[in-house]
Amino acid sequence: MNPARPTPAAPAGPMGMNPLENFRMAFESLWGNKLRSFLALLGIVIGVFAVTAMISLGQMATAGITQDLEAIAGRSIFVQPNFNEGQDFSTAPIRQEDILALQTLPAAVIPQLFTSAQYEVRPGTRRSIQLQGTPGDLPRLDPTNKLAKGRYFSEAEARGGLAVAVLSDRAARDLFPGREAVGQVARLYYPNGARLELTVVGVLQPPGGLFGGLGAAATVYVPNELIWNTSPTARKGQYDFVVLSLKKGADARQVTRQVQRIFEGRYGKGKYQIASTESFQDTLRSITLILQALLGAIAGLSLLVGGIGIMNIMLVSVTERTREIGLRKALGATSSQIRQQFLIEAVVLTLVGGLLGVVLAAGLLLVITATVPFFKVFILNPATVLLALAVSALVGLFFGVWPAARAAALDPIEALRYE
Known part of the structure; x- marks a missing residue:
């Protein structure tokens, strides 16, 4: 009896394509169309820059107000x-x-x-x-x-x-x-x-x-x-x-309550007003948080516009690469692999745009800290950076779904005939 022959390994190339290969092809495609890629990520850069800068400026303003209040009134x-x-x-x-x-x-x-x-x-x-x-x-x-x-x-x-x-x-x-x-x-x-x-x-x-x-x-x-x-x-x-x-x-809130009890016990409620710098700071924090949310939401609109720009560029890319998609499918690439490649391109574009936006925001904040006396402390919260990058990646994922689905749905025969 002849010994059993080993099963041949799957060939490298489109039929055995793995995610790393899709990443490589996505980067090559983006690098091959530098101007188009730059114009696509420009909206994301502006959006992430605006969101990061607005939120950080709000935090820096809060810190500056708190320091000034403590300098003039202490605790x-x-x-x-x-x-x-x-x-x-x-x-x-x-x-x-x-x-x-x-x-x-x-x-x-x-x-x-x-x-x-x-x-x-x-x-x-x-x-x-x-x-x-x-x-x-x-x-x-x-x-x-x-x-x-x-x-x-x-x-x-x-x-x-x-x-x-x-x-x-x-x-x-x-x-x-x-x-x-x-x-x-x-x-x-x-x-x-x-x-x-x-x-x-x-x-x-x-x-x-x-x-x-x-x-x-x-x-x-x-x-x-x-x-x-x-x-x-x-x-x-x-x-x-x-x-x-x-x-x-000393705990400011606890001492404030004790002062309140002393005066209310002696004279009843409402006759004396008792306040602390902590309460002023809490009020200022609430105001600045509301302003941060409003400014962040307004700045976030530019992320939406940038996402629409990504989608438009990706749809154009699908149209331009119809024959390439048909050839890959004819060589064995699955619809999920085609979809994955276009989604990777969209997410890479937005992540690169997000990183550039964060770098530009950090540069602006450093300049403001050095030149504007009120902003005494440079603040770029890691949570803000992670949030900006996560939102930019989600924007790329969301607006990349339709172009990726359209590319994956192309019929290989019709795609090969496309001129």
């Missing part, structure tokens, strides 16, 4: 009368016993007073300026207050109600234009005409960033005790506003 909680409910400084004052209750929390408690005053620009002409009472050593309690010159009045000076003052940068320029403010005497006037002479001991740094304008008012900082002793409207032992500068590691 803080604010307590004031609920003006939305008709309260004011006279109907909802913050009392000394409230301050003592707040001092049990993991935060530096900074009670403050506000009143208006005037200064003389020239004899007979006066302008308004804000007078703000604070405890002593404010930069130690709240590091967002930074000195540019001189010093801040001490706790002892504040307890004694001494006539010393620290000026905001704007107040220093208004009160002493072209002169050094530290060491000068600032003469202010209450609305009733009473005069207040203050020795200037320091000047604060001007606030920077997007929210710099919020702290750019002309403000004279003096001891709370001094305002109680001299102002015709201030009531001793009562404050207008309290800032709680959170200690490192």
Whole structure:
């Protein structure tokens, strides 16, 4: 008995074509039509560039806003009368016993007073300026207050109600234009005409960033005790506003709830407004997320246009290569192999376009970070890159299905006759 003969291996070529061979042929076809391929992927490049840039710019804007907010307010909680409910400084004052209750929390408690005053620009002409009472050593309690010159009045000076003052940068320029403010005497006037002479001991740094304008008012900082002793409207032992500068590691939301419980337990609901920089940041994040979604959706329309362009180019390619498709089918290529090749071409086009779009977006973001002060942090989230590339591949797959199906459905005999 003759031994069994081994079964011959399937021949290489169209009849035994594997996916790698389809990839090779797809790349050769795209490379052979460079201009057409470039025009096809141009829409994808623009779409992925726009989507990646818009989402990343939104994230960079959020980071910039958060940094600026922390620079001017730190991690803080604010307590004031609920003006939305008709309260004011006279109907909802913050009392000394409230301050003592707040001092049990993991935060530096900074009670403050506000009143208006005037200064003389020239004899007979006066302008308004804000007078703000604070405890002593404010930069130690709240590091967002930074000195540019001189010093801040001490706790002892504040307890004694001494006539010393620290000026905001704007107040220093208004009160002493072209002169050094530290060491000068600032003469202010209450609305009733009473005069207040203050020795200037320091000047604060001007606030920077997007929210710099919020702290750019002309403000004279003096001891709370001094305002109680001299102002015709201030009531001793009562404050207008309290800032709680959170200690490192303190949970802002938990402390906010504790502050809420203290004031609601003492005065009922709705009389005081309690907010934190965390809540401001959450609101800003929500706004920027909505803007990112809108801008991303608008930019995504260009991906749709790019996908339609891919489909049109692929349909033209099917028509041009009708005889090639017929020859491959006659040599044994299956409909699924033909379909696979055209789908690979479409996906490769969109992936290459997606990569180019991401590279261009990264370049733009680097330029913006280097040239626009507001965008302090370069952010290109890997999740954003993966999302952009995944969407571009899905666009190629979706818009490549019809041309691929049309190529696979060609009759080999009719295709070979095609001129």
